[in-house]
Amino acid sequence: MEESFRAHALNNKLNGSCWKFIPVYSDGIWNLEDGENIFRHTLLRLYVQLALIFILTSFMHFALKRIHLPRIISEILVGIILGPSLIGHFLPNVSEILFPPQSEKIMSSLTSFGYIFFIFLIGVKMDMKLITKSTKREWYISGFLMINMILVTICAVQIKNAMDPEENSRDWISFFAGTLMLTSFPVVACFLIDLKIINSELGHIALSTALVADLMSVFVVNFYDYARIMVDASFRAGIKSIVLSLALLVFISTALKQLMVWIIRRTPEGKPVKSGYIVSIVFLVMVVAIIGDNVGLQYLYGPFIFGLTVPTGPPLASSLVEKLDTIVSGLFLPLMATYCGYKSNLWELNQTLPHSLAFIMSFGLIMKAIAVFVPAIWFKVGYRDAVALMLILSAKGIVELGTFAINSQIKQTFDSGQFTMAVVAILTMATIVPLLVGKLHDPLKIYPGYQLRNILHSSKNDGLRVLVCTHRQEEALAAVRLLNISNPTRESPLFVFGLYLKALVGRSSTTQLINHQLDQKASKFDQNRHWKQPIINVFKYFKSENPINVNLQVFSAISPPKLMHEDICWVAFDKAVSLIILPFHRKWNVKGELVSDSDALRNLNTKILNNAPSSVGILLDRSQISGPSIFMSPSIYNVAVLYMGGEDDMEALAYARRMAGSSKVHLTVIEFVAPDNFQNTSKWKDMLEYKFLNGVKSEDEMSGQENMLYREVIVRDGADTAAAIQSIGDKYDLVMVGCRHRDDSPITSGLSCELPELGPMADLFASSDITSPVSVLVIQQQLFQDSFSEKSIRL
Template identity: 30%
Template sequence: MLVETIATFGLMFFLFSVGVKMDTGMMVVPERKAMAISISVTFFTLALTSLLSVVLKKCVTMDASLAQSLTFIAASQCLTPFPNIACLLTELKILNTDLGRLAISSAMFCDILGISLTAVGFALAHNTDGSADGSVQTSVLACLSIIAFLVAIVYVIRPVVLWILRRTPEGEPHFVLGPLIFGLAVPDGPPLGSALTTKLDSLVTGLLYPTYLTVSGLQTNIFKINFQSSWIVFAMVFFASLVKIGAVILPACCSNMSVREAIIVGLMLNARGICELMVYNLWKKGNILNDQEFALAVISVIGVTAIITPLIRYLYDPSKLHVPTKRRTIQQARRDPELRIMHFFSSSLLAGPPPVLVAHQSQHQPQRTLETSNSWSNHIINALRQYELQNKGCASVQSFSCIAHFNTMHEDIYRVANDQTSTILIVPFHKQWAIDGSIGSVNRAIRTMNIKILDTAPCSVGILVDRGILSGSLTILNNRSVYHVAVIYISGADDGEALCYGARMAKHRYVTLTVIRFLLFGCHNARERKLDNDLIDEVRYDNVGNKGFLYKEEVVRDGVGLASSIKPLENRCDLIVVGRHHQESPLLLGLDAWSECPELGVIGDMLASPDHVSTASVLVVQQQKVGAKLLAHSSKQVFNDTGRREVFG
């Protein structure tokens, strides 16, 4: 009894936590495609499975108890709970994909329909009055009490909570309905929603939620099942799953979705979990299901989940959607007057709504106002818009806000980079500097994301080591007269990309560019040097007459000489641009022995090291990898003596 009480208490907290995390806007006003799928899935599944239950009761001999409960089991198949689908998609790491978002949005609207039908079903199921008039009156009063409870939550409790929030600095229905609806009334996201979910998640997911699942398992007696009853219930569940998939395909045909994508979304919406177990437990306590039917219902939940999970993994691999097929590099686009740069900023949220990708005002809108909210992201958006206004006619800015987990955020980055045909993607280094020159903070999640992006990005990539706080250049609106940029050129495709990016910067009237080419003493590799010479000569020719452009060569004997030659640049420049990979050269021998961040390459890691006292920011550039031998899925990964992974074509 004690364990069951704890389990029930845990279920209440779980439903409250789910309600806080849900975005009521997506529930009440979903996109048109999601609404069509939700209505189709809910009502087609309810109608056809109920019809099948009637046919089975008339045509198949079964126990009287099973015949009575078969209609309820059939009706339960129309439920498409948001928590089940969110948990499944999170486990499969496809929550923030296009189909994942569509499934989540559809499930949220399905929840409105499902909760309404379930509430009415409970009101009718618990009606035990013997008279017909009493039955109708009791059912109507039960439904009205639920409606009154909803109205009180929405129009009384929620305004009170919002009133409290505005004055707080930042930083008898069944028990099942109360926590969920009250959770929905609590505003999602910071400050209140985030704080609540952060404090509750460990307790709920670590103790209370597993306790409820354990109690459900203990109450499941598989030895009560007979074969005839099992095939009837399993046939019902299998039919309902097919109907859900078919109900998704129907509206998908009218919305430019492929049949394959519709089948995948249908499989996602077939996810089963704690919500079905909750309903079956309530029906068992209400004597709607006996031990045999309860066991069959629980096994059906486990069976459907075990089948659809590997099917979704097999049919849907979002990483294949972003495999590059065209060259998108600065070196290739150096003759193109337009350069599309995608810059990524990140901020950690304690908790929030489901993953979402939002495009702010389009660049084609003539009137673009500043964001008035005081959030961190709006400060960034406003700064970029101010930069656009200061450089009107020369630069245009399109801002996107994305809410996603770090382990899947690179998928959203790829999607935007592909949609905007970006030439280079710039991401932040995972370490941030304090004002005294020491490391202020380290974000391991960003480092993991950066490594994924370097491996599979659809365009060239730059990792920015920002030391602006040390030089006083904290904003793109800084009114400095001249910005000094240096490009370090040794050899290789990445150095060529860095050189071409620096050449684009040199066209700005307030930028001076110094290109330093390091040559190995006594080396005369004619073929490689000719390729490098051709690119350098072209860049020099394009900057004839540009007083802000300087090119020089330095001959060094080894890595020590290279490091000594680079050191004077560190405090004479605002930004140093360098390639990530270089061709094998004696110049680099020994420099990677103390490498801490191989994602920066040998030179980039040396420049970004806190041991090097410097105020210059560093941009490490990697050219896009395209082609059969250079694609991420077929690249050859080589580990050198230091254990550092390199990717070669």
């Protein structure tokens, strides 16, 4: 067999040179002939190369991760060590044995193959809803970044035309400048994940901006490629390429997208996608890449568009990421980074550093900094975070490395020294940026951000967005009763996001977020269906009773208890809700007796209060004391707001004023006032509160509505406050109160607070002394970045 292969190889010629027989498999160390090199067998040599690369990378990353450097730094440095810069220069014989020139083709093929699937996974991980959610801030920054890239590229082309035609860096300099000015979405996303700030407000701004800028650059680059075809080949060839490319994109976005939807509908809820479907999609990725390359579209863009057509989230996108991400991110991408480091040669740097390049890099980086910093400051981003955003959007990584590597293999735009310059530039930026961002941005401030996501500052015309978290059916019923009196109207609808929470027990740590709007099959083996379906039915019934004024989406979050608050905060952040409604950790029976007290639920509520990106309401439900009731409510619903000042009380009153828009809600605002006219230490806050409360007491609002009433109660100390609160319990169906109050106020002096997550006033309603069927909603207004650390609640 071996002789036939050898004869076949010798009889085939390519470009005038004979193919030599390449031994792939080794017969074993004991069957070696005298003087035979075991590393001449390609498969064994590849195994040794991979083992050496990953062992050295692991040791390098173990040392560098202590200073918070990303793994790609270690991978590039290992390639530089193994390449002609170190081992190839000082130990050429060893380099010839381990990394002979013929092995580069195998490495190159592996990296190109892996890069195709990396680009596909980029499309899968991209949430296109980020574009619709992007504000003017992200669009302005993206537009300035695109203009900056075009201007720098034009400047580089002008410098190129002015250079000596014999200068070997003419073609390279414009390509180098344009590539470094790009803003890559996957690089930014990986960077934010490494810094653990991807779910922060700053991370959200960076992701949205990078996505919009990346898609803009894809359009501009393809437009430039088609223009070059028209110029270099013919106008007809360019039009033909455009038509065939558009036909491929239409096929991907219609036929293949419908295939993805069909796969999702065939997959039971909570179950992974079958392996056969995954294999078929992998095959289609390669087919799309080949077709795209043959119709004039870059072979990477076909898989990228295909990835964008995959519906975001579980089950399909999450299964593809789970199946492919390990080998792509764990094998192919590290191999590409190491290969780029290996191909560079630091000894050739001094020969390829024209002054024009230094000017272009300096000019481009300064202009890019201005393009990000100025719009960020204009849109009220803090100075430190504006600088951090500028650095994040300037980050370079695997995408830029892949662009240079693919270009050097196919188009051969630049030589070894110029390629080394590109690798060094990426390595430098990838090292400096995370260190500076880590100093500028506090990673503890994840969800509290810059945008106002609360009821007080929300527009009535935009409606009210509420996230309702439930563990059991009775909690969903209590929340729906509250939503039912929240006055949903056509002009100001309710956007309700129901989230069923289930603790993940056992050894598994994989979280699931199931979207029940995807019309998936019900799984016969779903152990949670007995519990979650009644909860889903409660929300659906509420929607059926309010088909026009209520928009509903229901999800299930299955995660370990210690990570459950992250699921809640992320859904609230992603859906831009103004209020999160949480169930209280204590439950009472129809006799008013305490029947359960969950420490796990209390810890969860406390974590959410400290990290939520919006206002939070904890609902103490005592409605069962008055007897069983599902959606039946009295014809008149009496609501009271206990007001003593502060942003939380203002938030509670803002919610109550929305309720009072319904004729079946009677609202009473009870303001507790100290006899000595206690004043707040902040005159500005006192002025705002006075103006807000004065609007409630004004003749236009109170006298014109019979269902609103204002009362003033004078109390000397906490004892008077407690007596006044106990006396009003039987008069109202719902009492609303803020969580945080002034520590030095005489109104709360002397009040003990067993449950700090409720505050001193609401804590009285959770005691065993209250047996009336009054429910209580305790509200904490949205925390902001400047107040996050000092107002956190500790148990």
